[in-house]
Amino acid sequence: MLDDKHGLLLDERPRRSHKALHLLGATALALVALSWSPFAPFPRRPPNAPEILAKCASLHVPAGPHPDFFSRAVSDRFVPGTKATLIRNATIWTGREAGNEVVYGDVLLDGGIIKAVGTVSGVVLRDPNVNEINAGGKWLTAGMFDLHSHVGVFSMPDSRGASGDFMSSDGPVVPWMRSIDGLNTHDASYELAVAGGLTGGLILPGSGNAIGGQAFAIKFRPTAERTPSSKLIDSPLGQTVVDRNHPPRWRHMKHACGENQLRYGSRFDSAWAFRQGYEEARRIRDAQDAYCAKATTGKWDEIEKVEFPYSLKWEALVDVLRGRVKVNTHCYEAVDFDQIVRLTNEFKFPIAAFHHASEAYLVTDLLKKTWGGTPAVAIFATNGRYKREAYRASEFAPKILAENGVPVVMKTDHPIINSRDILFEAQKAHYYGLPTNLALASVITSPVIAAGLDHRLGYIKEGYDADVVLWDAHPLQVGATPTQVFIDGIAQISSPYTVPGVKPQTAPRTPRWDRESAAALKYEGLAPLEPRRRARAVAFVNVGNAKERVSVLNGRVVQEHEHELGRMVETIDLQGGHIVPGLISFGSRLGMEEIASEGSTSDGSIIDPLMAGVPSILGDAGAAIRAVDGLRFETRHALLAYRSGVTAAVATPIGLGVFQGISTFFRLGEVHALAPGAVLQEAVALHLTIRRPSASLINYTNGLAIPSISTQIATLRRLLTDNVQGETGRLFTRAAKGEIPLVLTATSADVMAALLRMKRDLETKEHGLHLRMVFNNANEAHLLAKEIGEAGVGVILTPIRPFPTTWDERRIVPGPPLTKETALTILLRHNVTVGVGIREEWEAQHTRFMLKWAMEESSGLLDEGGALALATSNIAKLLGLDAAEDTDFVAYSGGLWHEQESKVVAVLSPARNVVDIFS
Ligand SMILES: *[C@@H]1O[C@H](CO)[C@@H](O)[C@H](O)[C@H]1NC(C)=O
Ligand SMILES: *[C@@H]1O[C@H](CO)[C@@H](O)[C@H](O)[C@H]1NC(C)=O
Numbered sequence: 001m002l003d004d005k006h007g008l009l010l011d012e013r014p015r016r017s018h019k020a021l022h023l024l025g026a027t028a029l030a031l032v033a034l035s036w037s038p039f040a041p042f043p044r045r046p047p048n049a050p051e052i053l054a055k056c057a058s059l060h061v062p063a064g065p066h067p068d069f070f071s072r073a074v075s076d077r078f079v080p081g082t083k084a085t086l087i088r089n090a091t092i093w094t095g096r097e098a099g100n101e102v103v104y105g106d107v108l109l110d111g112g113i114i115k116a117v118g119t120v121s122g123v124v125l126r127d128p129n130v131n132e133i134n135a136g137g138k139w140l141t142a143g144m145f146d147l148h149s150h151v152g153v154f155s156m157p158d159s160r161g162a163s164g165d166f167m168s169s170d171g172p173v174v175p176w177m178r179s180i181d182g183l184n185t186h187d188a189s190y191e192l193a194v195a196g197g198l199t200g201g202l203i204l205p206g207s208g209n210a211i212g213g214q215a216f217a218i219k220f221r222p223t224a225e226r227t228p229s230s231k232l233i234d235s236p237l238g239q240t241v242v243d244r245n246h247p248p249r250w251r252h253m254k255h256a257c258g259e260n261q262l263r264y265g266s267r268f269d270s271a272w273a274f275r276q277g278y279e280e281a282r283r284i285r286d287a288q289d290a291y292c293a294k295a296t297t298g299k300w301d302e303i304e305k306v307e308f309p310y311s312l313k314w315e316a317l318v319d320v321l322r323g324r325v326k327v328n329t330h331c332y333e334a335v336d337f338d339q340i341v342r343l344t345n346e347f348k349f350p351i352a353a354f355h356h357a358s359e360a361y362l363v364t365d366l367l368k369k370t371w372g373g374t375p376a377v378a379i380f381a382t383n384g385r386y387k388r389e390a391y392r393a394s395e396f397a398p399k400i401l402a403e404n405g406v407p408v409v410m411k412t413d414h415p416i417i418n419s420r421d422i423l424f425e426a427q428k429a430h431y432y433g434l435p436t437n438l439a440l441a442s443v444i445t446s447p448v449i450a451a452g453l454d455h456r457l458g459y460i461k462e463g464y465d466a467d468v469v470l471w472d473a474h475p476l477q478v479g480a481t482p483t484q485v486f487i488d489g490i491a492q493i494s495s496p497y498t499v500p501g502v503k504p505q506t507a508p509r510t511p512r513w514d515r516e517s518a519a520a521l522k523y524e525g526l527a528p529l530e531p532r533r534r535a536r537a538v539a540f541v542n543v544g545n546a547k548e549r550v551s552v553l554n555g556r557v558v559q560e561h562e563h564e565l566g567r568m569v570e571t572i573d574l575q576g577g578h579i580v581p582g583l584i585s586f587g588s589r590l591g592m593e594e595i596a597s598e599g600s601t602s603d604g605s606i607i608d609p610l611m612a613g614v615p616s617i618l619g620d621a622g623a624a625i626r627a628v629d630g631l632r633f634e635t636r637h638a639l640l641a642y643r644s645g646v647t648a649a650v651a652t653p654i655g656l657g658v659f660q661g662i663s664t665f666f667r668l669g670e671v672h673a674l675a676p677g678a679v680l681q682e683a684v685a686l687h688l689t690i691r692r693p694s695a696s697l698i699n700y701t702n703g704l705a706i707p708s709i710s711t712q713i714a715t716l717r718r719l720l721t722d723n724v725q726g727e728t729g730r731l732f733t734r735a736a737k738g739e740i741p742l743v744l745t746a747t748s749a750d751v752m753a754a755l756l757r758m759k760r761d762l763e764t765k766e767h768g769l770h771l772r773m774v775f776n777n778a779n780e781a782h783l784l785a786k787e788i789g790e791a792g793v794g795v796i797l798t799p800i801r802p803f804p805t806t807w808d809e810r811r812i813v814p815g816p817p818l819t820k821e822t823a824l825t826i827l828l829r830h831n832v833t834v835g836v837g838i839r840e841e842w843e844a845q846h847t848r849f850m851l852k853w854a855m856e857e858s859s860g861l862l863d864e865g866g867a868l869a870l871a872t873s874n875i876a877k878l879l880g881l882d883a884a885e886d887t888d889f890v891a892y893s894g895g896l897w898h899e900q901e902s903k904v905v906a907v908l909s910p911a912r913n914v915v916d917i918f919s
């Protein structure tokens with residue numbers, strides 16, 4: 001039997017109050033009885049009166065689990081034949097006590113539910129073939145849940161046939177649409193998400209409609225039935241007219257306001273669309289209530305021949321007004337929150353969560369005025385500034401929201417962020433000040449509370465669903481990886497690979513950010529990001545990787561005796577932190593645009609000679625566009641990256657076609673291109689993207705589509721061999737001689753193979769050329785690692801964490817726990833020089849954590865120096881960044897450059913004779 005003498009089986013079985021339910025049932029029965037009373041005037045009581053009365057009673061039954069749910073012995077999702085699993089000796093984050101309870105002991109999974117937590121001994125199991133696992137003292141949590149996911153409705157790899165099922169274009173208000181109706185069961189993302197410890201999510205329609213339709217909560221495991229319906233958790237389908245002995249399950253609905261609705265007009269229009277929709281729902285609800293008031297008081301003659309007011313189109317919105325729907329609202333700015341909070345008070349319905357919510361941390365008092373209580377806020381940790389309404393997003397938002405008592409949920413909006421990496425969102429939120437208990441809760445318990453599923457998900461507690469993750473490290477450590485994931489008690493990873501070695505089993509002690517978070521509030525999200533001051537002479541003390549004390553004069557490390565100590569104007573305590581080279585960012589539009597979806601902040605895109613008529617006045621320079629001419633400085637992306645240890649970047653012109661022009665190498669911390677040292681190297685490399693022709697690459701202005709891959713390669717071959725005249729020709733001739741690197745962005749191994757063949761041909765005696773070729777993106781490069789290594793071609797993995805976004809990227813190596821190897825380790829084993837890139841500017845800010853993660857997954861192949869090289873010397877070598885010698889050094893306090901304990905306090909710039917100080 002269960003031994004709970006250690007008090008570990010804290011039984012806190014939730015019991016929802018179903019008094020209301022029983023009362024209503026009783027009222028209905030009483031009214032039925034009353035209708036037979038000789039005192040009531042109801043001569044024409046219709047034969048279907050019992051059904052009508054039952055329906056009327058059901059309108060007021062609150063959503064939630066059936067009372068029997070809490071004594072269930074077997075889950076409704078149990079798969080017969082699943083063995084019981086006893087996990088011994090785990091450090092269990094139960095989720096209880098606001099995420100502060102940790103229990104050391106065992107967890108027994110049986111019948112698809114958690115049967116016992118604590119010390120389990122001599123248990124009489126339903127199934128004697130119990131599968132026993134010793135967790136070796138490591139962490140165990142409930143599975144994570146993504147409150148904002150489009151897995152299955154925006155399926156990967158991205159294709160016309162499977163990625164368009166995430167919203168309706170039928171108008172601004174479509175509450176009748178349902179995400180389950182588009183849920184693809186073949187999305188490659190399910191397996192990857194599970195490998196990251198994500199066991200389920202709320203599949204929301206997209207945000208292209210004000211009221212975009214109904215969302216559905218699913219588990220991500222494959223099912224024997226292979227159907228969307230078999231993935232549902234507590235399915236609300238078919239329960240709109242409720243059996244009063246069977247309360248309705250929570251339903252979910254997507255709302256969206258702000259910029260995305262501009263397709264239907266202005267914010268005025270979308271606000272009116274909301275109000276019109278709710279007015280319709282209110283009318284129906286009131287008609288139902290009036291009808292039922294007559295039925296329940298026996299005035300049958302008044303409703304004779306009158307149908308129960310009902311509309312299939314509007315019933316879900318009526319249910320919102322009846323408080324039985326969790327409304328998830330995509331909303332960014334104060335103006336939008338204000339609009340929705342007003343709406344909730346006008347029509348009296350609650351909001352489960354505001355999503356994206358870039359400015360939520362600025363208006364916490366307003367959020368508390370939402371009708372029905374303060375919603376949760378579901379956000380990204382650092383993904384911001386991609387559109388104007390996200391411009392004031394702050395990495396301190398989770399901390400500030402939590403300090404103001406607002407529930408914080410971290411979400412992915414998959415595929416915006418790969419849902420496999422949802423835990424990284426919690427880790428970053430934790431890094432920037434969200435307390436440990438709330439950071440774990442933000443991806444485990446808080447989202448299921450917001451989704452109304454906390455009676456079965458989110459906790460390690462007797463009676464809960466057996467959705468459990470075993471971790472190799474404390475989950476808030478970057479690089480923490482599941483060693484096994486259970487969903488409904490079923491182990492999901494057939495042969496999990498666990499990286500050898502000991503990983504940290506405590507949460508990182510993150511830096512303090514009180515000053516920065518206060519500034520975020522003070523400046524409404526636009527706190528100055530420039531260094532607090534610049535100094536010529538600084539003494540760094542307590543330096544971990546050098547002698548105790550490092551003296552810096554004019555940005556340069558000096559021997560103290562070379563000058564008088566008196567000139568040391570400033571002393572900075574690094575608390576054991578290190579001084580290491582600044583990181584170099586590559587791959588995004590950093591330096592070319594400020595806000596991705598605001599053309600007014602961008603250099604714009606170049607004219608592609610293969611897709612458009614290059615204006616004759618540009619001559620043949622169409623492929624020779626130089627990024628240095630379009631550079632922009634002091635973007636918030638650049639300054640945030642600079643404060644996070646990334647001191648320089650390589651930018652290429654924005655090209656939507658094949659030609660990407662010539663890249664430039666520049667400093668991120670400078671004010672303009674003429675500031676001394678701002679541009680490190682004007683011309684770096686020649687860039688082309690070999691792209692699949694696809695519908696999205698048709699130029700609708702001139703009707704030209706991108707030509708075939710083979711045409712693109714033929715063009716490249718001709719430019720490299722034919723001594724083409726003019727500026728473009730000269731440029732390619734230099735590339736053909738290896739005077740400048742040729743960076744070819746390609747994803748598919750087939751394209752890379754074709755390019756390697758071309759290189760081989762051009763380097764035969766006949767042509768006598770020598771190319772310095774680099775593959776960028778290169779998600780499938782591992783398939784050709786040997787050939788790439790032999791050809792002396794370098795690879796920049798953009799991004800380093802693989803994801804099968806397109807068909808050409810589908811053959812990824814997912815890495816632990818699914819595979820031992822990663823693309824990186826395979827390439828390194830073949831002596832390929834590898835760098836890392838990012839796709840979007842905001843990602844630069846956490847480059848060092850991406851490097852740490854790659855190091856953690858490398859099974860010891862990469863040490864700290866090797867990891868650092870991926871974004872420093874390797875990039876410099878591949879792109880021929882001679883000026884890299886002039887780059888800056890970064891001083892971290894509190895820990896190593898890749899650790900979550902550390903924080904950038906200064907940048908030492910010998911080339912500019914200064915130290916930029918942030919502390
Ligand atoms: C639990 O795991 C820890 C760490 O491996 C180990 O020291 C301890 O002996 C284990 N205890 C049991 C009961 O297996
Ligand atoms: C499309 O064609 C027009 C007309 O030739 C040209 O101005 C425009 O730059 C082209 N767009 C792209 C993305 O190449």
Ligand SMILES: *[C@@H]1O[C@H](CO)[C@@H](O)[C@H](O)[C@H]1NC(C)=O
Nearest residue numbers: 786789790828829830831832
């Ligand atoms: C990689 O380089 C090392 C050292 O030069 C060499 O011993 C090894 O054989 C090379 N490996 C491959 C796969 O080329």
